Amino acid sequence: MSILMDDTLAGLLDGPRARGAFLLRSILTPPWSLRIEDRAPLSLVTMVRGRAWITSAEGDPVAVEPGEIAIVRGPTPYTVADEPDTPVQVTVGPGQVCTTVEGVDVGESRLLGVRTWGPDPGGSTVMLSGTYQLQREVGQRLIGALPPVLVRPVDAEDAALVSLLEAEVGKDKPGQELVLDRLLDLVLVSVLRAWLASPGTGSPGWYRAQHDPVVGEALRLLHADPAEAWTVATLAARCRVSRAALARRFTALVGEPPMNYLTSLRLALAADLLRETDATLGSAARQVGYSSAFALSSAFKRVRGMSPREYLRQAVPAR
16 A cells, blocks of 8 residues: 555544544344444444344435455444334434333443443344544545445455454453454455455545656645645656646546645644644644745635634544
């Protein structure tokens, strides 16, 4: 996998976004139906026993069988059920609060052990789910490229990871959350790699462009040092082509001009710095390539339609 793809996945999974993920083994007896309204940016679902149907507002129901992994793109609500037409029985809200359709809280009453939940310990369906609670801005380019529900077969490597995740999810040991987070990350990265590399999956232009000898090099340079005072001319010189050739080729393959791509990358990095660290606006600006807090704020308003301060008020706290 290229340096660019490593950087993009690192942006998705690194830092606090990959910590404190919510993992659960659900033991269920048909008919069952869960409405997921937790507004999580990304969730994984895999079946140990039985089949599930995932229905989102953006597409038809998708089946998930044992030996498959589903990635569900949030924050849009979706339903997981034994059959697409099974009426919803429990709604899972923010904070993983579980309530029946009558409004009764059943989160605690249906606990069956460590990270294990369900109405019946002898249920015929066993489902593992992992939910990323927060999402880094810099990973949105990758998340936005995913379909609402992506189902992939589990290959031999994934199967070993899923088996290990299943074995570890019910343990209560020191550092167990960190172990589970890392395992969940590995499963996610493995599935995303397979999806992006598969022909005919509609992978995003920036991913396909990384294989181009010119544009791939330009993308690598931008991701490796976004704070550099890049211009189309300096980028083209590093890639050993003319300005016009780079601009034309980059736009055709990636879908936007190189400086637009760089601006989006810088603003995403700045947003994460402001949310995740104690960086001031001026410090964040310098770290991502702007000369001052005013320059960063102006770019933020121009591209995102709001100031960094307004963005932070709307964003979910990352610390």
